[in-house]
Amino acid sequence: MTNLSDIINVLPCMKSGDSLIAALEVLPGYNPEIRNTDTSVRLMALSDLYRVYIPSQMSLEIYSKLYLALLRSMQKKGTKLAVQQQNQNYRAIIQQEYSGIMGGSDSFTIIGTSGIGKSSAISRAINLITENRVIEADNPYTHVIPCIIVQCPFDSSVKGLLLEVLRKVDEVLDSKYYQNALRARATTDMLIGSVSQVALNHIGMLVVDEIQNVANSKNGKSLIGALTQLINNSGISICMVGTPESSRFFESAIQLARRSVGLQYTTMSNDKYFQDFCKVMFQYQYVQKRTEITDGIIAWLYEHSAGITSVVVALIHDAQEIAILNGKEILNLKSLNEAYEQRLSLLHGYIQPSISLGKQTSKIKKKTPISTVMATDNKISDDCLSIADLVAKAKNENMDIVQLLKSNIPVVEVAV
Template identity: 65%
Template sequence: MNDISNLIYELPKMKAGEELKSALEYIPHYDENIRMENDAMRLMELNELYNIYLPSEMSLEIYSKLYLAMLRSLQKKGTKLAIQQKNENFKAIQQSNYSGIIGGSDSFTIIGASGIGKSSAISRAISLITENRIIEVQNPYVKIIPCLISQCPFDCSAKGLLLEILRKVDELIGSKYYENALRARATTDMLIGNVSQVSLNHIGLLVVDEIQNICNNKSGNSLVAVLTQLINNSGISICMVGTPESSSFFEQAMQLARRSLGLHYSNMPYDNYFKEFCKTVFRFQYVKQRTELTDAVIEWLYEHSNGIISIVISLVHDAQEIAILNKKEILNIDTLNEAYKKRLNMLHDYLNPSIVINRQTSRHKKHKCLVEPCKIGILEADDKNSIVELAKIAKRQELDFLELLKERFSVTEVNV
């Protein structure tokens, strides 16, 4: 008979290294013969692209952080302090006067650009850690949710978030906390006590996604204060997930910054992982004419996605969809360009790579060349496209010097 003091042994063994990479990775089955099927079948199977998951360094770090945070929360359950905290929470529900006994700074953040795979990494890590099951303890009998994922309300309503936590707990373990809270018309103060008690009894780790909603809302500070109180009164770890704009909010004050220490990620660099990811995705071709992935196409994908994995998937998916529908039946630069212009036009202003690889596949702005032919001839003959002479021409004719430079040299732009 399992005991609550041995709760941590109910979790699967922590993985690391190649074993962890292999467990996190998911590559759907692909049959080469699908390319010969009818259009409808191929278009449906094309959606398998969205199921591809290759773990990166970010994935490994997120897995470790979530596992250890969950472990720390579960270790507190069943202790003497946890029992004392339960008694305090029960009194506080009546008096709205809370005091944290078991709490501490058990919150952290996972902050990264939209589309880089934060949510996918969290989902894969949690499914691996919890094996998608509820832990049942017999002595005393209680059901524990190792990890509960909720979402920050768009209006930053503290009451809305607390009720949503109760609703999800009911959904997973079959309780009636949400129904009882509605029937009692519980105030926010009462809900803090209720959710603290429920978290102490039934939740290991709480993940609050879309935390960037707090940035431009006057209720943002109140919501963070509620989460802080929840940590102090329940002892559970709380992970807040959001985009980089939430960093500026947490940096406003020391008490906020202390609660937001964690993992921060930017767009993916042009490295071996990105190349390997492109090679994996490119294997899933559903057009009739198969093409091989070249370095030029990988560079094009990086330049037009800004290193954002979800956009790479969208480009390859939409390019094939367009190629099937218009009967071109090939995945190449032309169909990728068509997908970029037609399907991703609303993202063009956001896709500004930190490094632009200047190759034949790079995007060039169309402009009228006003450089006098005779001057170019003199320049090439006398000084082999001297940068100084080119600068003089650009100044004299009021041209964009950088664009002229790109026409004659291999240029790499770096944002500083």
């Protein structure tokens, strides 16, 4: 028999170090013989690339943050304060008298650039933390869902978010909170009381994804206020996940900034993790001609992904798909460049390949001069010939114009 006050003992032990990395990692099985099978079979198996998950430092931090937040929330279940809050929530529904007894500020954010794997890291962490989809307690008899994930409505509707929480609870517990709320035509104030009561009894932690929607909506501050009231009336932890766009919203007022303390991430650098990630992804080849990854390919992938792992996966996936369909059957810089030009054209404005001096890591995409003359005027100084004079001299004396320019003015050669 499990008492509600002892429910934290049901949670799996917190992992760390190598055991945590091994538990988070997902590497689908791969048989090299598949490269000799039919085209349709290889194209279907190619989607396994999207199932690969290699934990980064961000993954470990998110796991720890979510585990401790859930632990704090579950510790409040079944306490004397929780019983008092249940009574207050009942009065809130019937008499519209709000009083947060449990209080607390158990909200935090996970903010990061789109595509770096925030949602995947949260999903993997929650799957590891909540081995039991539902925790059952006998004294008093109740069911607790360790974590509920909802998306912030595109219009930041408070009522829409509250109804979605009830609908998610109904999906797991087979209850009828959502139907009853619709039937009663509950107002937003009544819904806050109802959802607080449901969260207090049945929810361990609430994750609100796409929280950046509040930044461009007139209802943004109202929704954050409703979440704050939900925390005070239920004692659960609330995690808000979004892109850097939401940071500007939370920084606009101190009461919002208090709710946004948490983790922040940007695109990754070309470090050992990124290189290992590319090497693992390159092992999943479904083209007939197998190739090995090189330092040049890794550098090209970084330049053309801006350090965003989801773009790397898309490039390797689409490059193989194109190579299989056009019969070239090889994964190399040429096929990767075709995928970048044909499939990722909408991202070119956000992913600009970095300028690298000296070594060129990608194929030339168009016929343009590879030399850029860095000058602010036609003449560099009074003692130096003009650019037009240097060009004329190179033609008359049959000299290399690049070398002649280098000897007179600063010149930087770049790969384009």
